[in-house]
Amino acid sequence: MTPDATCVRAKETVLDAARKMTELGVGALPICGSDERLKGMLTDRDIVVKVLGAGKDPAQVKAGDLAQGKPVTIGADDDAGEILRTMAAHKIRRLPVIDGHVLVGIVALADVARALPDTSVGDLLETLSTD
Incomplete structure (x- = not known):
């Protein structure tokens, strides 16, 4: 696990998020609300497809606008088996870890x-790679 993940705030722009990603050398950031609760994940692919590819201005779109549904998470006390099952079941490559x-x-x-x-x-990669 990478501890102390940096959030992009829901009210920050996608351009701000892209700058954070560049500074941190990461391809995704958790989206956190003003209540410090996780709202979702923002990926570099989201920025390209949902903002740039759709002709939207990244300086105007808020990160929170791209948060969809309830975020998939894992508890801080969950074991490796649960991590694998959750990633495979939801076909995700990054899994936020929450404590409370x-x-x-x-x-x-x-x-x-x-x-x-x-x-x-290998089993996880195969699951993530299939439709």
Whole structure:
């Protein structure tokens, strides 16, 4: 897990989020509301497809506008098996880790690849790669 994940605030613009991604060298940021609760995840792909590709101005679109539904998360006490099941079931590559309602980190596919046996990682990659 990558601890102390940096949030983009729901009211910040997508341009602000892109700058944060560049500074941090990441491809996704959690979207947090003013109540510090996780609202969703914003990926570099979201920015390209839903903003730039749709002809929208990234300096006008708010990050919170791209948060969809209830975010998929994992609890801080959950084990590796639960992480694998959750990532596979929702076909996601980045999984926010929460303790209560507080974001404490993110488990990325790269974290899984470094920490778990090759067969577990291979099974997850196969699941994420199929439609």
